[in-house]
Amino acid sequence: MSAELGLAALWLAAALAVLQLVAGALAMGERGASLAGIVRPVAVVQGLLALVAFFCLIHVFWITDLSVKLVAMNSHSAKPLVFKIAGAWGNHEGSMLLWVTVMGLAGAFVALVERRLPERTMLATIAGQAFISIGFYAFLLFASNPFERLAQVPVEGNGLNPLLQDLGLAFHPPTLYLGYVGLSVAFSFAIGALITREVGPAFARAMRPWVMGAWIFLTVGITAGSYWAYYELGWGGWWFWDPVENASLMPWLAATALLHSASVLASRNALRAWTMMLGVVAFSMSMIGTFLVRSGILTSVHAFAVDPERGSFILALLAVYIGGALVLFGLRASTVTEGERFALVSREGALVFNNVMLSAILGIVLFGTLYPLLAEAMGAKVSVGPPYFNPMSALFFVPMLLILAVGPMLRWRRDTFGRVGKRLILPALAVAGSVIAVVLGGGADLLPFLGLTLALGLAIAGLLPLRDRNLRRTPLPIWGMVIAHLGIAVALFGMASESAWTVEKLVAVNTGETTQVGPWSVRLTRVDPVAGPNWTALEAELHVRYAGGAETVLRPQSRSFWTPPQQTSESALLSRWNGQLYAVLGGEGQDGRWQLRLWWKPFVTMIWLGGLMIALGGLLSLIGRTASDIRRVVARGKIAYRREKQGR
Amino acid sequence: MAAEKPMKAKHQRLVLLVIALVVLFAAALLAIWGLRSQASYFYLPVEIVAAPPEPDRGVRLGGMVEKGSLKTQADGVTIAFVVADGKARVPVTFRGIVPSLFVEGSGVVAEGRMGADGVFVADNLLAKHDEKYVPREMQDMTKQQAEAVMRETT
Numbered sequence: 001m002s003a004e005l006g007l008a009a010l011w012l013a014a015a016l017a018v019l020q021l022v023a024g025a026l027a028m029g030e031r032g033a034s035l036a037g038i039v040r041p042v043a044v045v046q047g048l049l050a051l052v053a054f055f056c057l058i059h060v061f062w063i064t065d066l067s068v069k070l071v072a073m074n075s076h077s078a079k080p081l082v083f084k085i086a087g088a089w090g091n092h093e094g095s096m097l098l099w100v101t102v103m104g105l106a107g108a109f110v111a112l113v114e115r116r117l118p119e120r121t122m123l124a125t126i127a128g129q130a131f132i133s134i135g136f137y138a139f140l141l142f143a144s145n146p147f148e149r150l151a152q153v154p155v156e157g158n159g160l161n162p163l164l165q166d167l168g169l170a171f172h173p174p175t176l177y178l179g180y181v182g183l184s185v186a187f188s189f190a191i192g193a194l195i196t197r198e199v200g201p202a203f204a205r206a207m208r209p210w211v212m213g214a215w216i217f218l219t220v221g222i223t224a225g226s227y228w229a230y231y232e233l234g235w236g237g238w239w240f241w242d243p244v245e246n247a248s249l250m251p252w253l254a255a256t257a258l259l260h261s262a263s264v265l266a267s268r269n270a271l272r273a274w275t276m277m278l279g280v281v282a283f284s285m286s287m288i289g290t291f292l293v294r295s296g297i298l299t300s301v302h303a304f305a306v307d308p309e310r311g312s313f314i315l316a317l318l319a320v321y322i323g324g325a326l327v328l329f330g331l332r333a334s335t336v337t338e339g340e341r342f343a344l345v346s347r348e349g350a351l352v353f354n355n356v357m358l359s360a361i362l363g364i365v366l367f368g369t370l371y372p373l374l375a376e377a378m379g380a381k382v383s384v385g386p387p388y389f390n391p392m393s394a395l396f397f398v399p400m401l402l403i404l405a406v407g408p409m410l411r412w413r414r415d416t417f418g419r420v421g422k423r424l425i426l427p428a429l430a431v432a433g434s435v436i437a438v439v440l441g442g443g444a445d446l447l448p449f450l451g452l453t454l455a456l457g458l459a460i461a462g463l464l465p466l467r468d469r470n471l472r473r474t475p476l477p478i479w480g481m482v483i484a485h486l487g488i489a490v491a492l493f494g495m496a497s498e499s500a501w502t503v504e505k506l507v508a509v510n511t512g513e514t515t516q517v518g519p520w521s522v523r524l525t526r527v528d529p530v531a532g533p534n535w536t537a538l539e540a541e542l543h544v545r546y547a548g549g550a551e552t553v554l555r556p557q558s559r560s561f562w563t564p565p566q567q568t569s570e571s572a573l574l575s576r577w578n579g580q581l582y583a584v585l586g587g588e589g590q591d592g593r594w595q596l597r598l599w600w601k602p603f604v605t606m607i608w609l610g611g612l613m614i615a616l617g618g619l620l621s622l623i624g625r626t627a628s629d630i631r632r633v634v635a636r637g638k639i640a641y642r643r644e645k646q647g648r
Numbered sequence: 649m650a651a652e653k654p655m656k657a658k659h660q661r662l663v664l665l666v667i668a669l670v671v672l673f674a675a676a677l678l679a680i681w682g683l684r685s686q687a688s689y690f691y692l693p694v695e696i697v698a699a700p701p702e703p704d705r706g707v708r709l710g711g712m713v714e715k716g717s718l719k720t721q722a723d724g725v726t727i728a729f730v731v732a733d734g735k736a737r738v739p740v741t742f743r744g745i746v747p748s749l750f751v752e753g754s755g756v757v758a759e760g761r762m763g764a765d766g767v768f769v770a771d772n773l774l775a776k777h778d779e780k781y782v783p784r785e786m787q788d789m790t791k792q793q794a795e796a797v798m799r800e801t802t
Contacts, residue, residue: 363675364679367680368682380690383688396675506725506745507724566748584745589720
């Protein structure tokens with residue numbers, strides 16, 4: 001029953017999206033003005049219907065209704081409940097339903113609360129959101145129906161890919177999608193403003209919190225995904241430049257640029273056309289990412305199934321939306337009047353620099369991700385990995401960090417480096433000090449070396465905007481900026497430290513034998529069979545000691561799932577304030593020795609701590625701005641009320 | 649500094665645009681150069697024997713793990729085996745924990761470098777995980793060479 005209800009809700013939502021588009025477009029004209037009243041309610045109901053469809057899908061997974069094809073293909077009755085539910089989006093159709101649900105809800109939320117925009121821009125924005133939704137509803141209903149029934153009900157389902165049977169699946173995809181698809185709002189805003197030509201500071205102030213909200217989720221989603229891959233894959237790495245990781249990084253880069261250019265537009269009324277362009281680009285990157293991941297044209301753990309038909313469908317959607325938006329931009333960009341002027345050395349100048357560098361990194365990542373496709377079209381099979389991405393992106397990342405240290409202290413409009421130069425002595429000394437420390441400490445390769453030395457300088461420079469301020473009266477958005485920039489320094493330190501100082505040990509040991517990795521001594525005491533709900537495993541007991549300290553036990557496993565039959569290795573981690581010990585159990589050799597792979601990764605946890613700080617910074621800024629918006633509205637209301645009373 | 653005075657609107661827009669375009673163009677050139685020198689190419693055994701890549705270049709080698717060729721060395725963590733495609737045979741060494749589906753007679757993609765001595769040193773092995781996740785090169789390969797492999801393995 002749930003499946004039919006879900007499908008019906010989906011069709012209704014799609015129909016409402018069409019109504020929303022038509023009514024929104026007509027209401028912008030003189031004659032359709034009477035339709036304006038229904039646009040917002042329709043958007044809200046459309047979002048709720050998508051949510052109903054999504055809950056129906058969760059329900060069929062919850063009860064493991066095997067007559068639904070998707071459940072039979074991807075679930076199993078013996079799976080723990082949490083993975084049954086999370087498994088609803090651990091497949092192509094379910095994840096696309098999550099996608100349209102988030103898109104519908106984002107549109108509904110905008111329709112419900114956004115009151116700052118001029119009415120016509122608002123109508124165009126909501127119609128724009130419906131316009132993108134329609135394409136994805138069509139994709140879902142015609143090419144990836146999640147509610148399809150089977151004529152013959154199988155006795156048992158195929159089960160879920162064991163790599164996905166982890167709590168990470170419950171949080172990572174929904175968070176990432178909230179960010180990824182949340183950017184559709186920025187896209188619709190940009191389209192709305194381009195149609196009505198209302199591009200100005202008020203528009204930027206209205207758009208900024210939406211971009212910020214999506215960006216926070218995207219940041220958390222990427223951070224969580226990185227940590228998940230780190231402990232689940234058992235390869236000891238935290239970023240693989242996998243096409244799917246790139247697909248989430250590219251919208252993040254564009255959204256980060258957009259946030260900064262929107263703040264120039266909001267405060268200084270400059271960079272108008274550029275901000276619109278980024279609004280279009282950010283969500284376009286989300287769509288390109290979906291195409292790469294869902295069409296199965298790239299090799300990736302995230303690619304669920306290869307289906308060329310779906311690929312061409314998404315490609316057509318991409319062409320319509322991105323092409324259409326760029327044409328609109330091309331037609332309107334020249335009519336968007338030039339904003340305020342500024343000198344090259346100014347806050348605006350630094351933010352422009354940040355934007356250009358972020359765009360360059362975006363280009364580098366995009367090229368590298370698409371190159372295997374281009375090469376394959378010409379008959380060569382290639383893959384592109386860290387040897388390309390690391391140095392190429394660093395080339396633009398490092399100058400951006402240098403300007404990041406100065407930018408927040410520059411004044412708007414016009415400034416000189418001389419004025420801020422004196423304040424930078426301290427961070428410069430810190431950089432010099434860390435150069436000496438790293439060289440004395442045994443040195444490191446170029447990239448980690450740059451990272452380590454820059455991180456400290458950046459951390460100090462990042463705090464400087466708080467100097468000469470009354471900390472209690474410092475507005476929340478300033479705190480947000482400082483914490484987010486500090487987060488970059490913290491994450492950078494973690495990344496550089498991990499690649500400079502990681503110690504790896506790969507050995508075969510007998511039970512009872514002790515081995516050393518960095519400051520740790522690790523003794524394998526026994527290997528026992530253990531059983532879980534849908535797997536059995538061999539579990540090693542490792543007694544580990546840090547530099548002769550107290551003993552702790554780690555239990556890495558090598559798991560065998562039976563539906564589908566597959567082995568995974570469950571790594572065991574031990575965190576200390578200064579790093580993590582990472583243990584993986586391998587196979588048993590013919591001589592009875594067990595393979596162990598151990599890593600000591602100094603300060604590796606700072607990578608994800610930094611990521612969370614960046615997101616927290618965004619959150620503080622969002623809260624601060626929203627609170628002052630609400631205060632302003634309340635104050636305006638009070639004034640109007642008083643006037644009314646006096647007039648009486 | 650020339651930038652002391654705010655410029656005329658038209659000029660400023662132009663200057664910013666030109667700077668942005670120059671940087672992005674430079675990024676594009678760099679990307680092309682980087683991709684040419686750093687992309688790792690996929691080889692079949694017959695290709696890698698005919699025209700070996702430079703020893704320091706990362707490449708991928710795909711083929712079948714020859715039956716009876718897999719040996720574990722004394723340290724217990726280094727393995728040696730032969731990847732073959734029916735036309736050529738390439739000895740491979742790998743230090744690490746092998747993926748569970750890596751067995752003799754099945755397909756493998758090895759990432760690593762071709763040594764000057766003709767031994768391929770792998771940093772990473774990609775084996776067939778399950779029918780849902782097959783490295784794309786291997787799908788092709790198994791189709792093309794199913795017959796050759798059958799002859800060899802039976």
